[in-house]
Amino acid sequence: MSTTDVRELQTALHTASDVAFSWDGKPSAEQLADVSDALLRALGAVRALEAEHGGGTGCREHPRGAVDPLHKDADDPLPPGWGRCLLCNDRRRRAMTHRRSAR
DSSP: OOHHHHHHHHHHHHHHHHHHHTOOSSOOHHHHHHHHHHHHHHHHHHHHHHHHTTOSSOOSSOTTSOBOTTTTOSSSOOOTTOOSBHHHHHHHHHHHHHHHHTO
């Protein structure tokens, strides 16, 4: 894990927090921009740290894709063998629907 990315994340979050909690009343446009910039830096650091772990989906085709919201959903589980990748799971869902309608 990159120490630089961890420090950047911590610094950016502290900056955003410090600016936001220093507001007395309605924040100015400049103050909002400062918080926005700090949060964007934090997001970039988190994504860099995620990339070190192989991405969020674990999918070879879409490593930086969205995670399926039904992944690990106890009430509506995914079929056996399906992964975390929303794009691949959506493709599987469409293929299953197409097969059912072709009958």
